[in-house]
Amino acid sequence: MYKDSSLEKYLEDLAAKLPAPGGGSAAALTAAMAAALISMVINFTLGKPKYAQYEVELKEGLEKSEGLRLKLLNLVDLDVQAYKSKNIRDALEVPFMLTRLCYEGIKLCPDLITKGNVNLVSDVAVAAILFESAFASAYFNVEINLKSLGDEKLAKSMREELAEKGKSIKKIREETEVKVGQIIRG
Numbered sequence: 001m002y003k004d005s006s007l008e009k010y011l012e013d014l015a016a017k018l019p020a021p022g023g024g025s026a027a028a029l030t031a032a033m034a035a036a037l038i039s040m041v042i043n044f045t046l047g048k049p050k051y052a053q054y055e056v057e058l059k060e061g062l063e064k065s066e067g068l069r070l071k072l073l074n075l076v077d078l079d080v081q082a083y084k085s086k087n088i089r090d091a092l093e094v095p096f097m098l099t100r101l102c103y104e105g106i107k108l109c110p111d112l113i114t115k116g117n118v119n120l121v122s123d124v125a126v127a128a129i130l131f132e133s134a135f136a137s138a139y140f141n142v143e144i145n146l147k148s149l150g151d152e153k154l155a156k157s158m159r160e161e162l163a164e165k166g167k168s169i170k171k172i173r174e175e176t177e178v179k180v181g182q183i184i185r186g
Helices: 007-015 023-045 049-085 088-106 109-115 118-149 152-185
Strands: none
Touching: 007 023, 023 049, 023 088, 023 109, 023 118, 049 088, 049 109, 088 118, 088 152, 109 118, 109 152, 118 152
């Protein structure tokens, strides 16, 4: 279980001539880091008088980001297990689940631009970029597994959902970058 091992061990195995971990697992770790950044921003915001009016929303956001972080961390290992199982449906389900979690995660970013500690606003942008990156990475794993599965009805449904979420994620990331850039540059 990589979630219980060192980052060094994970990266060594990722770099080694091993069938897994691979890109799907790396995408899940990337998304887990994005969720952790969201939690960090909120943790540095909670309890500050300047942001007291957002306390309830921030606590809800922290609960969501921490729930996502744990689910995403579990996907690091689930992806490895799915790949090793040689079961195409399992290998498809894990990255598809990852795309959905990335979508949920990136939706936490916009509010933190104004309701999060301004000193960590760049971390909000990094989180959005990482969520989009993990989504794109998982998207390719879904596509390759759909090709192998040969179920056109399922493929059409999944592709439609991914296209919709992909557009939304890109828009959120772009808007986050612009707004964060304006704040940083003053």
